[in-house]
Amino acid sequence: SAVISQKxxxxxxQRGTSLTIQCQVDSxxxxxxxxxxQPGQSLTLIATANQGSEATYESGFVIDKFPISxxxxxxxTLTVSNMSPEDSSIYLCSxxxxxxxxxxxFGPGTRLTVT
Amino acid sequence: AQKITQTQPGMFVQEKEAVTLDCTYDTSDPSYxxxxxxxxxxxxxxxxxxQGSYDQQNATEGRYSLNFQKARKSANLVISASQxxxxxMYFCATYSSASKIIFGSxxxxxxxx
Numbered sequence: 001s002a003v004i005s006q007k008x009x010x011x012x013x014q015r016g017t018s019l020t021i022q023c024q025v026d027s028x029x030x031x032x033x034x035x036x037x038q039p040g041q042s043l044t045l046i047a048t049a050n051q052g053s054e055a056t057y058e059s060g061f062v063i064d065k066f067p068i069s070x071x072x073x074x075x076x077t078l079t080v081s082n083m084s085p086e087d088s089s090i091y092l093c094s095x096x097x098x099x100x101x102x103x104x105x106f107g108p109g110t111r112l113t114v115t
Numbered sequence: 116a117q118k119i120t121q122t123q124p125g126m127f128v129q130e131k132e133a134v135t136l137d138c139t140y141d142t143s144d145p146s147y148x149x150x151x152x153x154x155x156x157x158x159x160x161x162x163x164x165x166q167g168s169y170d171q172q173n174a175t176e177g178r179y180s181l182n183f184q185k186a187r188k189s190a191n192l193v194i195s196a197s198q199x200x201x202x203x204m205y206f207c208a209t210y211s212s213a214s215k216i217i218f219g220s221x222x223x224x225x226x227x228x
Contacts, residue, residue, distance in 0.1 A: 033215065042206060043160075043218045058215075090158055094216075104150065104216055106160035 002027055002095050004107035012113045013083055020079045021110045023093030028073035033094040034066070037109075043092065049076045083114045117142050117211045119219035127225050128197050135182070136192040136222050138207035148210045149190040151181065154221075155203040163205075166190060194224075202226045 003026040013019050023032065034046040046066055047057045055068040069077045080087055093107040118141040128134045140149065147168045153161040166174045166181045174181045182191040190209075194201055207219040 042220050045215055045217070048215055092160060094160075096216075103162055103165055104210075105162055106152075109158050109160075111158070 001103070002029065002097055002105045004093055004095060004105060006093055006107040006110050008110060009108065010111040010113075012115060015084050015114055017083055018079055018081045019083065019112060020077050021091055021093070023076045023078070023107055025074045025095050027097075029095040029097060030073070031096045032070065032076045033096070033104075034068065034076075034078045035092040035094060035106075037090040037092060039089070046078070046091075080112065083112075085114045088112055088114045117144075117147075117209050117217045119207050119209055119217055121207055121219035121222050123222045124220070125223040125225070127227055129227050130199060131196055133193060133195045134197050134201075134224065136194075136205050136207070136224065138190045138192065138219060140188050140190060140207075140209050142188075142209060142211070144211060149181065149183070150208040150210070150216065151179070151190075151192045152206045152208065152218075153201075153203045154206065160206075164192070197226050199226050199228060 005024045007022045032049045035043045037043045045058050046061045047055045049055045049068045049070040051070045051073050065081050067079045090109045090111050092109045096104045120139045149166045151163040164174050164176045164179045164181050166183045173183050178195045180193045202225050204221045204223050206221045208216045210216045
């Protein structure tokens with residue numbers, strides 16, 4: 001298993017500003033993922049963050065809006081840029097252990113409200 | 116493309132009864148995995164159980180078992196002897212060849228005392 005922490009746990013931000021979310025894992029993992037969960041909805045994958053290469057973004061998500069860093073095998077950040085109320089969501093960091101098809105674990109999430 | 120379908124938006128079950136949460140999937144990949152997660156009102160995503168497409172036996176984890184029917188492309192979660200603490204959202208998910216997980220829309224399970 002993997003223990004994942006996220007900072008901040010929640011924040012209230014004004015539109016037009018940016019917020020950086022940190023994700024820390026207690027073990028080295030190759031693949032880290034960032035998800036968004038809008039109120040009452042399922043999880044939507046934003047991007048896959050691989051150490052040593054550019055993040056891979058899903059359709060509808062772009063690097064200018066959601067820049068991601070992955071400086072090492074235990075840490076990643078997601079920035080939500082130029083925020084609008086539509087960005088109000090829970091943002092979750094996730095890791096996959098054991099390679100492809102292994103178990104996937106999630107951080108506690110960051111609850112973001114944009115006013 | 117991968118797709119997960121959960122047709123039960125909500126379910127009510129009496130405490131101590133068994134409950135089955137439905138999940139069907141669609142994939143063209145010969146190798147894939149299926150997951151179930153629990154999300155209580157606190158918002159955390161709790162990993163419950165995993166089934167690989169080549170696993171011969173259905174996965175079990177305590178009170179959770181996965182009824183995997185490959186020919187029907189279904190991966191239903193069975194919770195035995197339900198408890199009040201089982202009340203939560205439950206998500207079925209599958210991983211694709213690109214090793215990213217796709218989630219279903221979820222089922223809200225409510226356990227009645």
